[in-house]
Amino acid sequence: MTLDLTAFKDPALAKGLIHSIDTWAPEHATLMEVCGTHTVAIARNGLRSMMPEGTQLVSGPGCPVCVTANKDIDTVIALSRIPNVMIATFGDMTRVPGSTSSLLKEQAEGRSINIVYSPLDALKLAQENPDKEVVFVGVGFETTTPLVAMAIQRAKALGLKNFSVFVAHKNMPNALEVIVSDPALKVDALILPGHVSTIIGTKPYEFLAEKYGIPGVVTGFEPVDVLQGVAMIMRQLHEGRAQIEIAYSRGVMREGNPIALAAIDEVFDTIDADWRGLGVIPDSGYAIRDEYAQFDAVKRFDPEVEPTVNPKGCRCGDVLRGVMAPDQCPLFRKVCTPENPVGPCMVSSEGSCAAYYRYY
Numbered sequence: 001m002t003l004d005l006t007a008f009k010d011p012a013l014a015k016g017l018i019h020s021i022d023t024w025a026p027e028h029a030t031l032m033e034v035c036g037t038h039t040v041a042i043a044r045n046g047l048r049s050m051m052p053e054g055t056q057l058v059s060g061p062g063c064p065v066c067v068t069a070n071k072d073i074d075t076v077i078a079l080s081r082i083p084n085v086m087i088a089t090f091g092d093m094t095r096v097p098g099s100t101s102s103l104l105k106e107q108a109e110g111r112s113i114n115i116v117y118s119p120l121d122a123l124k125l126a127q128e129n130p131d132k133e134v135v136f137v138g139v140g141f142e143t144t145t146p147l148v149a150m151a152i153q154r155a156k157a158l159g160l161k162n163f164s165v166f167v168a169h170k171n172m173p174n175a176l177e178v179i180v181s182d183p184a185l186k187v188d189a190l191i192l193p194g195h196v197s198t199i200i201g202t203k204p205y206e207f208l209a210e211k212y213g214i215p216g217v218v219t220g221f222e223p224v225d226v227l228q229g230v231a232m233i234m235r236q237l238h239e240g241r242a243q244i245e246i247a248y249s250r251g252v253m254r255e256g257n258p259i260a261l262a263a264i265d266e267v268f269d270t271i272d273a274d275w276r277g278l279g280v281i282p283d284s285g286y287a288i289r290d291e292y293a294q295f296d297a298v299k300r301f302d303p304e305v306e307p308t309v310n311p312k313g314c315r316c317g318d319v320l321r322g323v324m325a326p327d328q329c330p331l332f333r334k335v336c337t338p339e340n341p342v343g344p345c346m347v348s349s350e351g352s353c354a355a356y357y358r359y360y
Contacts, residue, residue: 022052025052030056045226062350064350068344072274075298077098097341120147126162136151136166140169142171150263152292170273171270173207182323189214201255217247219248228247275320338357
């Protein structure tokens with residue numbers, strides 16, 4: 001059954017929500033959306049220009065490709081250089097610059113770089129190429145993590161000996177604690193991610209309201225979705241409340257998806273992870289458990305990774321923290337463009353810099 005989203009684009013509903021936002025908005029408010037799909041939706045539909053004076057919408061670390069640290073990119077590139085290895089990855093990752101190369105450049109030099117659309121495609125690639133070692137690049141938040149977990153479970157059940165995963169998955173709640181604690185950025189409320197929340201629910205965010213007094217609303221991705229989320233946030237600010245609410249009830253429950261969460265827990269341990277722009281955040285990443293260690297690409301191949309060099313002048317990290325807008329980066333449009341990206345924020349379709357370049 002196809003869901004009819006017509007009402008979520010209704011101009012009359014949008015106009016009513018904008019009126020509510022104007023009515024409830026405080027004199028000054030900084031709202032951060034922490035989902036790359038929200039970043040694109042806000043830019044594409046011109047929602048920033050609809051906010052009342054004094055209200056600022058800033059983008060956060062919601063693009064999984066963007067927050068992947070340079071060392072992780074370099075590790076994938078090192079894996080691609082190992083003889084007999086076939087890299088299977090989502091398309092965005094091929095263009096992300098590492099310290100001295102990218103997967104796209106490695107492909108041009110003869111490495112086997114294969115774009116796939118799901119971890120199951122990588123499993124199929126391994127089955128079709130039994131004489132090759134297929135390494136899937138696992139990047140993403142809780143939306144994609146259970147899919148990778150299930151692929152690893154499937155590989156074990158099939159007895160696949162030539163499949164492994166480089167894990168750079170991250171979880172969102174601990175990163176949000178870093179954001180709301182950042183003295184350089186005073187965030188008044190959060191537009192919480194819809195896709196991630198279909199998996200984890202809203203319980204993991206409740207500490208933001210209880211500990212920090214930060215309201216948050218999970219919302220969807222159509223124009224009325226986003227405006228409803230903003231209106232609910234403004235009402236909380238107006239009434240002096242701090243709660244985690246759901247404006248995306250067609251996709252999100254407080255408890256999340258128990259089957260997906262169980263798959264993550266069976267295959268992965270949580271570990272400290274390095275985020276571009278945010279540094280090392282405790283318990284914000286994943287590592288394959290010992291029971292599935294044969295599918296850990298780093299343990300299997302122990303790649304020799306070159307020293308990490310961050311791109312000179314790139315402010316992608318500050319953009320991801322929300323302390324500056326993409327067009328405030330000195331490289332934006334001048335040196336860094338989608339055709340010649342210096343940093344990953346200009347590569348990914350969910351990146352803030354790519355969204356600003358396209359829509360502003």
